[in-house]
Amino acid sequence: MQKARVTFVAATAGAGLILALLAGCGKNASQTEIPGAPPATVVVAAEKNSFTEVTSHLDTGGNLYLYLGTAQWLDGLSAKAGAWRGTLESLPGVKDQDRDNMLHGFDLLTNVIKDSGIEDVSGFGMSSVEFELGLYRTKTVLHHYPGRGTGLIWTAFGTQPHTLDGLDLLPASTAFAVFSDTDFQQLWTFVDKELTQSDIPGAGDALEKVRAGFEKGTGLKLDDTLASLGGEYGIVITLNDDKIVEFPGGPSGSIKFPEPGILIVMKVKDDLIFNRVDEVLKGGRLPVAQTDKDGLRMRSVSVPIPIPMNLKPSIARSGDYLMLATSDTLIQQALDVKSGKEPGLKSTDEFKKLQRNVPDQGNSFAYVSKRFGQAWLDLQQQIADRASLNNPGQGQLMNKLSALNPPADAFSVSANTTEGWMATGNGSQDGAKVALLPMVVLPAVAAGVALPAFAKAKAKAQENACRNNLRQIQRAKQRWAQENGKSNQDTPTWADLSPYLGGRTIKCPSGGEYDLNSVGEQPTCSVHTHDQNN
Numbered sequence: 001m002q003k004a005r006v007t008f009v010a011a012t013a014g015a016g017l018i019l020a021l022l023a024g025c026g027k028n029a030s031q032t033e034i035p036g037a038p039p040a041t042v043v044v045a046a047e048k049n050s051f052t053e054v055t056s057h058l059d060t061g062g063n064l065y066l067y068l069g070t071a072q073w074l075d076g077l078s079a080k081a082g083a084w085r086g087t088l089e090s091l092p093g094v095k096d097q098d099r100d101n102m103l104h105g106f107d108l109l110t111n112v113i114k115d116s117g118i119e120d121v122s123g124f125g126m127s128s129v130e131f132e133l134g135l136y137r138t139k140t141v142l143h144h145y146p147g148r149g150t151g152l153i154w155t156a157f158g159t160q161p162h163t164l165d166g167l168d169l170l171p172a173s174t175a176f177a178v179f180s181d182t183d184f185q186q187l188w189t190f191v192d193k194e195l196t197q198s199d200i201p202g203a204g205d206a207l208e209k210v211r212a213g214f215e216k217g218t219g220l221k222l223d224d225t226l227a228s229l230g231g232e233y234g235i236v237i238t239l240n241d242d243k244i245v246e247f248p249g250g251p252s253g254s255i256k257f258p259e260p261g262i263l264i265v266m267k268v269k270d271d272l273i274f275n276r277v278d279e280v281l282k283g284g285r286l287p288v289a290q291t292d293k294d295g296l297r298m299r300s301v302s303v304p305i306p307i308p309m310n311l312k313p314s315i316a317r318s319g320d321y322l323m324l325a326t327s328d329t330l331i332q333q334a335l336d337v338k339s340g341k342e343p344g345l346k347s348t349d350e351f352k353k354l355q356r357n358v359p360d361q362g363n364s365f366a367y368v369s370k371r372f373g374q375a376w377l378d379l380q381q382q383i384a385d386r387a388s389l390n391n392p393g394q395g396q397l398m399n400k401l402s403a404l405n406p407p408a409d410a411f412s413v414s415a416n417t418t419e420g421w422m423a424t425g426n427g428s429q430d431g432a433k434v435a436l437l438p439m440v441v442l443p444a445v446a447a448g449v450a451l452p453a454f455a456k457a458k459a460k461a462q463e464n465a466c467r468n469n470l471r472q473i474q475r476a477k478q479r480w481a482q483e484n485g486k487s488n489q490d491t492p493t494w495a496d497l498s499p500y501l502g503g504r505t506i507k508c509p510s511g512g513e514y515d516l517n518s519v520g521e522q523p524t525c526s527v528h529t530h531d532q533n534n
Contacts, residue, residue, distance in 0.1 A: 047072060050123035054143045057422060062129030063430065064138075071122040078114035081106075101200070108198035115190065117151015120144040121420075134428055137357070138412070142421040149420060152190050156183045158231075158363025161415040166234045167365070169265060169321075169334040170345035173241075175372035177345075179234035179265070180364035185226040220276055230267025230320060237262055238330065239371055245309045255382050257375050259309050263325040263334060271297075274317040289328070295319065296335065300328040354411035354426045362415035370428070373407030462509040466530040469506045473516065473523045476500035481519045488520025 045051070049069040058065065088102055113119065125141040144154070158181030166179035195203040214222040240259040247255050268274075274297065281288045281299050291298040298316035314328040318335055325331045337344035345351050350369060412425025476497045481490065494516070508514065512527035 050143050050145070053145070053419065054123040054125035054141050057141045057419075058125050058127035058139050059129045059137060060127070062127055062136075064126065064128035066124075066126040068124040069122070070124065074119050074121050077119050078110050081113060082110045085110075104198050104200045108194060108200065111197060112194055115151055115194065117144075117149060117153045117155075120148040120151060120154065122148075128430070130430070135353070136427055136430060138423075138425050138427065140414075140421075140423040141419075144420040146418050152186070154416065154420070156186045156190070157181055158416050161359070161361040161363055161417070163361055164365050164413065166232070166265065167346055168338045168344065169234075169263075170236060170367075171238055171330070171333045171337055172343055172345055172348055173238040173261075173333075174236055174345045174367070175239040175369045175375065176237040177234065177367045178364070179232065179366075181232050183231050184229055188222070188226055218276065219280075220272065224272065228268055228270050228272040230269055232267040234265040235262070236265065236334075237372065239375055241371070243309075247308070255379065257379055258371075261310070261326050261330045263323060263330050265334075266322045267320050268317075268322045269320075271317060273322055274315065277315050291316075291328075298328060298331060350409055351411065354409060356426065358411060358424055358426055359413045359415060362413040364414045365412065366425075367411045368409060370407045370409045373409070377407055459510075463527075463530050466508045466510065466512065466525055466527065469508065470514070470523050470525065470530070472501065473497065473506065473514065477516065477519050477523070486519060489518055491518045492516060 048071075050071060051067055051069060054067055058067075085103065085106055088106055089099070091099070094102075121142060122145055123141070123143040125143070126139065128136050128138045130136050164179070166177070170177055192207055195207060211222045214220070214225075218225070238261040239257075240261070243259040244256050245259045266273075278297075278299055281301065284301075286301050286304070289300040289302070291300075296316060296318045298314060300312050300314040303311050303313065310327045310329060312327045312329075314323075314325050314331055316323045316325075316328075316331045316335075323331050323334065325334075333342060336342035345367070346355075351367070354367075408427060408429035410425055410427030410429065412423055412427075414421060414423040477492055479500045480486065480492050480496055481488070484496075486492075497516070506514070508525050508527060508530065510527050510530070512525040512530060515524045515526075517523055
């Protein structure tokens, strides 16, 4: 088996935690000598790896430094996978049809590996450095050697870094935003090609059903729609701190948070999608407000439902952009920012701080404000307080999990370069903590979900067992009455019922106490929920 070379050094501030090297890598840095130990030596890798190329793009001296060499086990992966095909062909006791289906599936997997470009990945690296008190720079590298990188993962999400025009659409109230290049036409062509070549029975029919379903649902041909897309997409979430909305729920009867807005942005080449939506809206029953001026075409629908926020679903076409938003106001804000009529996110102090020394060109960017994290934390707190009313332990767990990840802000840019994908970002959260937090949170979340479920299941099982006991007691009472000439008003003792219970002592599994009661009355348990009539 080929060996992956991994260098992973991570230390959490204040804890001084150093993770051991994961697998057979050499050390190429000076080390502190241990008294009595032999002198340290430098180990030179016997096989070529991408350590130098990857680490040249990382920052040293921080609390997170990671290198994973992948060339030895990803290079030629499709050929290695194809070598197993003969094993499948010779499996005994397999029906011919089942064998053919397995081989077709294996061929599909092999081709996907080969065409995806994953075999070109020669290494992965990540670093994080606190370059200013409370501000960390994190870099990530998915490397391929120059001249390689022609598969899907290297071409479908942008090929040349460019100016991040999406930033010019973001209002100052933006709390979260993600923009990325994505060639959906290429992705669909990839899926179409791989399934068609696989010869999997029914694959071609499935693709045609997707096309037919899309056309039936939208009134547009799938291929025409994909051809009309411009290859760049974004989603924006705004929070209006000046207007607090309330929805039912929470310990006080309502959940409160800043008014949210959602904006979806797509670059398009023509009016195909807008015109189709416009046609559908005109044929609907809801009133539609129309705007057609100064290069802006916008349609807004009034929602006849009382909602405590500005909700007026809108679609607009302006320049190269198609926009969908929760309100026409949000679309107008974005366009005002782009035209310079209104200051946008780029003018805020928080963004200016995060943007320092981050590339101004790339194929994608992501931004999150502390306001977004704080709003989410406040929402979780209200939900936890609500949960505490019925289950104090669950509410306490939710509060503790929230405290593990306090509100943070971050801005990062990713670019497709001649050496692969490079991402650089600044944020207020320790990169090592971000990397290690899932190791702490996921088990806690699993326990938080599983333990209440186990407790509920255990309680239900005990309830069912107790009710079964009560039914046995009642049958024993009735037999006692029949065989001893007793009436419904007579009440037996446990000694009277012992012969009819096989001499067993019946007890409630939850520790409840049983009252036998008269023959004509059902026995009861002191645990109220166990009574037969509940």
